[in-house]
Amino acid sequence: MTDDITLGTPQAPPPRSGTYFDGHSSMRHDVDLAVSEASRTLRLSGDTLGDDHLWPLDDIREHRDHAHKGAAIFGCPQEGDARLTVNDTQTASRLRALCPNLKQTDVRKGAYRTIAIWGFGAVASVLLIVFVIIPALAATLANRLPVEREVALGNTVMRQLEKFLGSEAAGDLACSSPEGDLALQKMTARLSDQIDSPYTLRIRVLNHKMVNAFAVPGGNIVLFDGLIHDATSPEMVAGVLAHEFGHVINRDSTRLMMQTAGSAGLLGMLLGDFAGGAAVLLISDQLITASYQQEAEANADTFAHDVLASASLPSAPMGAFFLRMKEQHGDVNRLLSHLVSHPDLDGRADAAVAADTVGDAGFTAVLDADEWAALRGICGT
Amino acid sequence: MADYSENTLPVEYRGTPTPLLKLSLVTTILTIITLGIYRFWARARLRRYFWSAITPGGDPMEYSGTGLEKFLGFLIAVAFLAVYLGLLQLGLFYAGLSMFSEAETDAELILQFVGQYITFFAILPLIFYAQYRGRRYILSRTRWRGLRFGAEPAAFGYIWRGMLYSFLSLITLGILTPLQTFRLEKYKIDRTWFGTAQFEQQGSWWMLYPAMLHILIGALFMIVPAVALIAGTGFDAVWNDFTVLENAPWGWAVGGLVIGNLWMMVGFVYYWIHSHRIMAKHKVLDGDIRFSSLPRTGKVIGVYTLGAIGASMIASLFGSMLVGGLGTIIAGVMNKSGSLDLGSLFTGDTMPTETQGILIAVSVTVLYLVFFMLYSAFAVVMIRQPLVEHFARETHILNAAGLDRITQRDGDEMVEAEGFADALDVGSAF
Numbered sequence: 001m002t003d004d005i006t007l008g009t010p011q012a013p014p015p016r017s018g019t020y021f022d023g024h025s026s027m028r029h030d031v032d033l034a035v036s037e038a039s040r041t042l043r044l045s046g047d048t049l050g051d052d053h054l055w056p057l058d059d060i061r062e063h064r065d066h067a068h069k070g071a072a073i074f075g076c077p078q079e080g081d082a083r084l085t086v087n088d089t090q091t092a093s094r095l096r097a098l099c100p101n102l103k104q105t106d107v108r109k110g111a112y113r114t115i116a117i118w119g120f121g122a123v124a125s126v127l128l129i130v131f132v133i134i135p136a137l138a139a140t141l142a143n144r145l146p147v148e149r150e151v152a153l154g155n156t157v158m159r160q161l162e163k164f165l166g167s168e169a170a171g172d173l174a175c176s177s178p179e180g181d182l183a184l185q186k187m188t189a190r191l192s193d194q195i196d197s198p199y200t201l202r203i204r205v206l207n208h209k210m211v212n213a214f215a216v217p218g219g220n221i222v223l224f225d226g227l228i229h230d231a232t233s234p235e236m237v238a239g240v241l242a243h244e245f246g247h248v249i250n251r252d253s254t255r256l257m258m259q260t261a262g263s264a265g266l267l268g269m270l271l272g273d274f275a276g277g278a279a280v281l282l283i284s285d286q287l288i289t290a291s292y293q294q295e296a297e298a299n300a301d302t303f304a305h306d307v308l309a310s311a312s313l314p315s316a317p318m319g320a321f322f323l324r325m326k327e328q329h330g331d332v333n334r335l336l337s338h339l340v341s342h343p344d345l346d347g348r349a350d351a352a353v354a355a356d357t358v359g360d361a362g363f364t365a366v367l368d369a370d371e372w373a374a375l376r377g378i379c380g381t
Numbered sequence: 382m383a384d385y386s387e388n389t390l391p392v393e394y395r396g397t398p399t400p401l402l403k404l405s406l407v408t409t410i411l412t413i414i415t416l417g418i419y420r421f422w423a424r425a426r427l428r429r430y431f432w433s434a435i436t437p438g439g440d441p442m443e444y445s446g447t448g449l450e451k452f453l454g455f456l457i458a459v460a461f462l463a464v465y466l467g468l469l470q471l472g473l474f475y476a477g478l479s480m481f482s483e484a485e486t487d488a489e490l491i492l493q494f495v496g497q498y499i500t501f502f503a504i505l506p507l508i509f510y511a512q513y514r515g516r517r518y519i520l521s522r523t524r525w526r527g528l529r530f531g532a533e534p535a536a537f538g539y540i541w542r543g544m545l546y547s548f549l550s551l552i553t554l555g556i557l558t559p560l561q562t563f564r565l566e567k568y569k570i571d572r573t574w575f576g577t578a579q580f581e582q583q584g585s586w587w588m589l590y591p592a593m594l595h596i597l598i599g600a601l602f603m604i605v606p607a608v609a610l611i612a613g614t615g616f617d618a619v620w621n622d623f624t625v626l627e628n629a630p631w632g633w634a635v636g637g638l639v640i641g642n643l644w645m646m647v648g649f650v651y652y653w654i655h656s657h658r659i660m661a662k663h664k665v666l667d668g669d670i671r672f673s674s675l676p677r678t679g680k681v682i683g684v685y686t687l688g689a690i691g692a693s694m695i696a697s698l699f700g701s702m703l704v705g706g707l708g709t710i711i712a713g714v715m716n717k718s719g720s721l722d723l724g725s726l727f728t729g730d731t732m733p734t735e736t737q738g739i740l741i742a743v744s745v746t747v748l749y750l751v752f753f754m755l756y757s758a759f760a761v762v763m764i765r766q767p768l769v770e771h772f773a774r775e776t777h778i779l780n781a782a783g784l785d786r787i788t789q790r791d792g793d794e795m796v797e798a799e800g801f802a803d804a805l806d807v808g809s810a811f
Binding site: 019021022023024025026027028063064065066067068069071073081082083085087105111114115118119121122124125126128129130133134137138141145257258259261262263 | 395396397400401404426427429430431433434439440441443447449450452453455456457459460461463464467468470471474475524525526527528529576784785786787788789796
């Protein structure tokens, strides 16, 4: 054994260069360490150890992320649970220099296969619940919800919405003027006469510059003053209103709230509490909501086309309004179209024009010029 | 007190700030880059670090768990929990809607309030289950002197005990908290093994009452002045007309509340530390190996306070420097894509273009991420490590000669690792 390189000080009084635990008992064995370059082995020898142990250098692994660089825990797959602890910096670093595969991890056979199977199972389970079971269940439950409960829910949502928009007392954002209200009633009546609705439709104009409109559960529809001002004809507003009627009749908002309630906590669970979890959560939730909603939007559009047709109104102005919105606010590109709930304004405009049953033939305007002016002035601006 | 004879093993702590900071920064960054997937590996690596820093009698502990098995456990848990939680939440929302109204009376308000917490109670058994399983997993991956720790598979017994004792503690306004603390600890400890040796928690629950001392003092500060005030004015008078208190010297009662609150917060830490001290004294391993663990309340509060202040200061400083640089670049891009008045955005007078909207969202997200990342990385070094170090150094193993007779136990595979704890986010601090 002339070629042996001794690590640490041999036969030194304790502490020796290493401590060995055999993995069977908790006895400590003080050991001397020597390396044979020829046979590429580490020899562990000690008074309490019995026969010397030989560890092939290539097989030695180091326990990673150790707190103290001067100390280290080594193991060797052949000896299973046995451990060699080295407590001085010099010995540890010399041993590190001699062993080439310290950091190799010995992954159990078939581990990646198991991961793949369960990974697939987990993804399938989440997709199934988020995109199939919850939407189906939400639709069933939304239809079973008594109308008066839906109305109560809608009132609560309305109040929260007004608060969000900066209203201090309930109803102080709502616009009303005698002529404006009459104009709105006339427009609503012409459209709602075509619908068999279990709800009392309540249309409110809110004093806000946002160009938007939406349906709240239970027959409440909100038009923003910004939208009325942005439209260039009353038929455009009528188109939007008919679209929102579609949401009310299809119970889209109620269904959507249920879907969100079912899937929100699930996402939180998947993403954990790591930094930025909240941001990813918002985006994923938006993605899911938007995908639910895009279908709902298309259905509401079709509904609107039918209502307009039965009211002998053209649906082309609705298309024109979509194009106008695109012009003013820019279309969204393909990537973003997954993130917004009203995508592809071009396509929706085309559909509206194609569904137009009035065309160049004359029609009775939904509001006359005076009434249109009154509606535009309902918020006093 | 511990007797420092040859038969006593002190627990040393060998961790230092620099390597831990490096480890914690690297793992946090990787976690963010991988959208959270790396968090399983991050946790395994931090555990390896902390375990190896704790060296009872000069022999480091070893954590042999891997990120891969944690990840697998998480996938298994998700496959089951997705269905359970999704249906549960939707069902509860519908049930909530069915009794939804505008809460015009107090009773309706209370009903709604209760409804919101039903979800919590529905997952409470799962939480206890996950906690027990998580602990069992960690023990099975912990070694010292080459021998594994372990816990018996007994999670179901832990569920109902956990719920029962928590409920008792709750309805007695915390008076039975020692019962909860002790019985749950005893349930876990009596089923914990080191190699072939079993742990035992001796003593009884009422021995923890001295640890409640400062919670009691805090409560007295809150109650006594207020009661004295009402008694002084006359109970009947206050009962009939609350406003008579306006002329009473109620400043005393408010002062009592403030002092009582602060005292109680300290009292909670005191209870945690002192119940730990008392129970450690009554733990036995293999019939005769005993322990002494004497951390101090003042030290623990000091570490938390200084660490939190330090970590948030550092995070703010570096975070604002980084984001400042980024902000300059973003502002440049913004100007190119059309000028934008931030003030008018908030009033709703102008709408941002898509590009501007994205840029704003990106910069806010980055600011949040950078701050969070730096804070959590520094908190590990400035709060967690000093705490672990304090607990380790104040702990001694008494009558340690008996350790030599202990031999290895069989491994506990646990394919699902602590997946349920990870999925429900109820893992321990480590």
